[in-house]
Amino acid sequence: MFTDEGRTPDPLAIISRLPVGLCGVLFRHDSHPDRARLAKAAARICRARRLTLIIAGDARLAAALGAGLHLRGGAAAHNAGGKPILRSASAHNAAQIAKARRAGVALIFISPVFPTATHPGAPGLGVSGWLKLARQAGRIRTYALGGITGARVRGLTFRCAGIGAIEAFL
Numbered sequence: 001m002f003t004d005e006g007r008t009p010d011p012l013a014i015i016s017r018l019p020v021g022l023c024g025v026l027f028r029h030d031s032h033p034d035r036a037r038l039a040k041a042a043a044r045i046c047r048a049r050r051l052t053l054i055i056a057g058d059a060r061l062a063a064a065l066g067a068g069l070h071l072r073g074g075a076a077a078h079n080a081g082g083k084p085i086l087r088s089a090s091a092h093n094a095a096q097i098a099k100a101r102r103a104g105v106a107l108i109f110i111s112p113v114f115p116t117a118t119h120p121g122a123p124g125l126g127v128s129g130w131l132k133l134a135r136q137a138g139r140i141r142t143y144a145l146g147g148i149t150g151a152r153v154r155g156l157t158f159r160c161a162g163i164g165a166i167e168a169f170l
Contacts, residue, residue, distance in 0.1 A: 011038070015049070021049070025051055026109075027053060035058075057070065068086030068088060069086070086106055089103060097137055101137070101138065110137070111145035111146040113145065114126070142160060
């Protein structure tokens with residue numbers, strides 16, 4: 001599950017409803033005026049519900065919360081605090097897949113698979129485009145994002161370790 005400002009009306013309420021132990025939260029909210037406070041509240045809920053928390057783009061905040069770190073476009077970042085943390089990345093093309101591999105991520109969100117309301121006008125990769133990028137990811141777990149429905153995810157085969165969603169929570 002992604003949380004994103006302007007798109008997720010009440011991220012804490014949504015996180016509170018996720019199935020215990022079965023999901024993760026990729027926390028973005030970059031422009032939130034009190035991002036750290038909101039992230040701390042999300043971290044408390046995630047711990048209580050045994051959900052994985054990944055913070056986008058802020059290694060210090062991720063380390064302070066004991067959370068994973070999300071690298072946008074596979075861009076490299078350094079761990080804060082020196083201890084290894086879960087790393088994820090987003091990728092929209094082969095160059096970003098290569099960057100994510102070099103950064104040593106554990107999972108990659110490949111998107112957009114299909115057209116999505118959160119990115120109006122952006123073309124989707126389609127199943128074949130997504131599968132091509134997923135193969136380039138090698139052994140890294142690949143997740144699908146963008147216009148995902150139950151029927152659509154079936155075509156992504158065994159290469160799809162999971163899905164990300166924004167619109168499903170709106």
